Every structure is written in structure tokens, then in C-alpha cells.
Amino acid sequence: RKEVEQDPGPFNVPEGATVAFNCTYSNSASQSFFWYRQDCRKEPKLLMSVYSSGNEDGRFTAQLNRASQYISLLIRDSKLSDSATYLCVVNKGTGGFKTIFGAGTRLFVKA
Amino acid sequence: DAGVIQSPRHEVTEMGQEVTLRCKPISGHNSLFWYRQTMMRGLELLIYFNNNVPIDDSGMPEDRFSAKMPNASFSTLKIQPSEPRDSAVYFCASSLKVRDYEQYFGPGTRLTVT
Numbered sequence: 084r085k086e087v088e089q090d091p092g093p094f095n096v097p098e099g100a101t102v103a104f105n106c107t108y109s110n111s112a113s114q115s116f117f118w119y120r121q122d123c124r125k126e127p128k129l130l131m132s133v134y135s136s137g138n139e140d141g142r143f144t145a146q147l148n149r150a151s152q153y154i155s156l157l158i159r160d161s162k163l164s165d166s167a168t169y170l171c172v173v174n175k176g177t178g179g180f181k182t183i184f185g186a187g188t189r190l191f192v193k194a
Numbered sequence: 195d196a197g198v199i200q201s202p203r204h205e206v207t208e209m210g211q212e213v214t215l216r217c218k219p220i221s222g223h224n225s226l227f228w229y230r231q232t233m234m235r236g237l238e239l240l241i242y243f244n245n246n247v248p249i250d251d252s253g254m255p256e257d258r259f260s261a262k263m264p265n266a267s268f269s270t271l272k273i274q275p276s277e278p279r280d281s282a283v284y285f286c287a288s289s290l291k292v293r294d295y296e297q298y299f300g301p302g303t304r305l306t307v308t
Contacts, residue, residue: 117296126285126299127237170237181250182227182297184237 084109086183089171093189100161104188106154106171116147117172118156121187127170130156161192196220198300200286206306212274215303218267219288227297228261228271229285237285243269276307 089106096102108116116133131138133145133154144157154171171185199218207213219226227242241251243263251261258277263269273280283304287297 126302128299129296132296181252182239182242184229184239186236 085186086110087171087173087185089169089185090188092187093191095191095193096161098161098163098192098194100192101157101159102161102190103158104156104169104171104190106156106185108152108154108171108173108183110173110175111149111152113152113173113175115174116154117174118143118145118154119170119172119184121168121170123167127184130169158190161190163192163194166190166192198286198288198298200284200300200303202303203301204304204306206308207276208308209277210275211307212272213276213280213305213307215271215284215286215305217269217271217286217300219269219286220298221267223288223290223298224266225289225291225295226263226269227287227289228269229287229299230282231285231302232282240271273305276305278307281305281307 087108094102118130119127120130121127131140131145133147135147137146142159146155168187168189170187173183175181201216225244228240229237230240231237240253241261242249246263259273261271283302285299285302287299289295289297
């Protein structure tokens, strides 16, 4: 089993749609969580951190469920510019530190 | 701020040659990370440094790979000898601290080994 697993995608949605991505992680010692966005042939960039209380940034909402070891990202009112790969990222902190990236979920938003 | 700088942006070399990738982290960042990205394996952490000291190199695939950080503003990733399966995009990232802080990625070096 992979340490971080994401929906395989791709997701093809029309403009204005709401889309949700899911991510599960296997190590209960994981301490911090992020969603990164990667455009084609570009570097990953932080989209948002994920907190236990849930957090929202404009059209984007991230949720963390530690009991289920589950992270989600919700995008409302999708824009063409949201088309990208979304990477779930987990940091393991016990006894060291390691960043684990999920394989990513590709999103295509169409007019 | 110029962001994380990597060079070269593209490298094409023949199998058996030595390859050196370079990275300049963001000034003031204390942590530096080297990643490799391929279609098959996704984004993998190879090694990371904190305050110029290598902390975990368990992601380095083989002894052919080595990384150094002689000072706070420069790091190298070397592959010697290179093999076709090393072809990938290599990213360098830096962060203010190791834990819980955003990692800023450089533009990457696209390596092709023929």
C-alpha cells in the first residue's frame, strides 16, 4: 500500500462545477498536511495547508480527518485556470522527517 | 526575491557521464530538499539538508547519487556514472524550516540520459 494515495483521475468538469479530491495516508504519525498544485511542465506550488479544523481560501476548502487518515480538497465554481495536477502532501515527523507526495490527481476544466 | 534557482534547466548526456545539478535556495531558508519526478514514480524525496547538514538521504536511489551543501546558498546533486533510468526532472526546494513550512520549488532540471 502506498503511504499517500489519491484519486487516480483525471477529472473532467465544466466551468462552474464543484469538484472534490480525496487523499488517504497510511502513517498515523504524520504531522502536517498540504495540497500543492502543479501545472504541466512546471514546479509544484503550495495551494494550501490543511488543518484539523478545516480551512478555506476563497473557492478552495481543505479538510483533515485524523481518525480516518483522510484529507480532502473541494474546489467550488471551477475556472479554466484551475486545470492542473493537485498533489496531496504528508509530512512524517516522528523520529525524523520525511515529505511524501501523492501521485497527484489531474483536473481538466472545460468551457 | 529570485526564488529557488536551479541550473542547468535542461541536460542531455550520454550513459556513463557525470552529471552535476546545482541549486541556490531562497536566502534565509534553512532547509533544502532534492526531489526526482518521473511519470512512473511521481515525486520522490531524495535527500534533505537542515542548516547545510544532510539529515536523511534514505531516498537516494544508489551510491551513484551524491549531494552536498557546502554553504547556505548552494547545493549540488551529482550522478556518476549516469544511466538512462536516471532520466527525470530533478527539483530542488527550500523551506524556512524543516517542519510544517511551505517548500518553495525551483523550476527543475530536466535530465535526459541516452
